[in-house]
Amino acid sequence: MSDTVTLTLKDAIDGRVVADAILPDRFATLSTTEIAHLPIWLTRHTSPPALADATGCDTDRGTRGPDQHSVELGDLFSVRGERSAVVRVQGNLTNVDGIGAAMAGGTISIDGNAGRELGRAMTGGTIAVHGNVGDDAGVAMAGGAVLIWGSAADRVGGALPGASRGMTGGEIFVRRNVGRDAGTGVRRGLIVVGGDAGDGTARAMIAGTVLVMGTAAGTVGLWNKRGTVVALGGATVPATYRYACTYRPPYLRLIFAYLRRAHGVPVDDRYINGQYARYCGDLSEIGKGELLLWTDS
């Protein structure tokens, strides 16, 4: 048993890897050799990831096509340590997808960028990425925390293809920007974006909170049922939202205090003490959601 299991990428990857075998709760019971023998999928061309991965279905593992084949984790990574739920991954992992998918506990720390579907459907534990991540980070997650110190691409905390709801619990913190459709279909949970958010933020949100500390671009909160969208840097209010009042939401103070204390997120006092314009919507839905826009007053 060791304190940490460290995976170091041996060489740059030509193609994409689906590395959903990198799971701290699984590593906690495995020796170094057993970890190195875990199967992962390598795709030698640059086609989109297999639909099977996106849906979480693994029934077609033997029929993924001629370009995709199973290799062992030890073929691509050097493995140090064993029987620990603390995992450190080193190297340029931009092409490595599915890290921490379905993890239920433990910690993954990634020194650099990560690929798509980081923490897909995870239910517990913490993933910290000291770089940028690809699409679908935290997609369908139900618990735990994803901390991204760089930017994230599209569909952060969103839904799996065909699913009616996005993340159902847990927390996602992105220090910089996110792409399109962050928080699509969120049912429960917290997404915090330290920078700007792309078009389609909180689309079809059911509940939960999306906090954008920069600007939320394009359409925001369309078809929102009961969710909260906060934009400190402003957002365009959809036509299906109605202004309610300008006030200091007690709930936001709770969120900000939590972000400062638990995650060290820098929150300016003007946001904590400031007034927010509350818009109720989406009135094309049940209208119990809200858009809170910080007002410099």
Next chain:
Amino acid sequence: MTERPASIHGVPVDDTFAEAFGMRAARVIITAATPRWARQAATTMTGFATSVIACKCEAAVERELLPRVTPDGRPGISVLVFAMDSDGLQKRLVERIGQTVLTCPTTACFDGLPDAAERMSVGKPLRVFGDGFQSSKVVAGRRYWRIPVMEGEFLIQEDFGKIKGIGGGNFLILGETAEAVLAAAEAAVEAMAGMAGVILPFPGGIVRSGSKVGAKRYKTMVASTNDAYAPTIRPLTSTDLADGVNSVLEIVLDGLDFESIAAAMRVGMIAACRSGVRRITAGNYGGKLGPHHFYLRNILGGDRTPGQAPTGGTP
């Protein structure tokens, strides 16, 4: 072996114990825009909560909290509430928070025992005041209710922790004059103010009408005057007052655990031993009322472990 002082500053301390009983306890954190409004809500919430005999619960302010330690970063007050059973505690919290904190401008209300395994629903039954317009949020795994009100919004945590507490820790200050005893009691209360895990539920922390169980004359009375310590009827009853004692005041303490009460009693008794005080003693019923025994001399000697009869001691 722990020293067991028989006197403090020349004031004799009886070799006896305070007898306390088990209660169920909750800690409520009230925050507000300013310390004034947090205090106002806490004061109102803990009104008419001196004794379970008639108030159904005992409650008081535990201490003031700085913004850096409250859940929402605002000035706060910690309140402790004690009741005889779990159901009663939950009902009292819902009643009191609903009528005194929800109604108070700018306040929010949080659980102060987050590590307590046993939980009770408080914010959840209050949420319906929102008449369907309320909404819930989960932060750090805990659910909060946002209830729209005319001022803006009331925020309250859904469930609160409850633990086994202790009620009825006490000591009596016997002195030459009412003025001297009151000054000693005030000094004790001031010394104990803000100590963690303890409240003094009576007015200003002081009781002038200590009671005995039941009554000699009225069968329906649950409690009646402690005639053994009432100086005006000294010749008419079996008194415990020596000559020269003309007034007695009692300090009653409820706490989250034995150690907290013992620590506060020690500080309070030392502060109370001053000019004009003839004796310090405590109320007990021979061990029949409750299982928690606070031996005064053990406590003064720094022993905070649950009470055992000292060798050769007389309860």
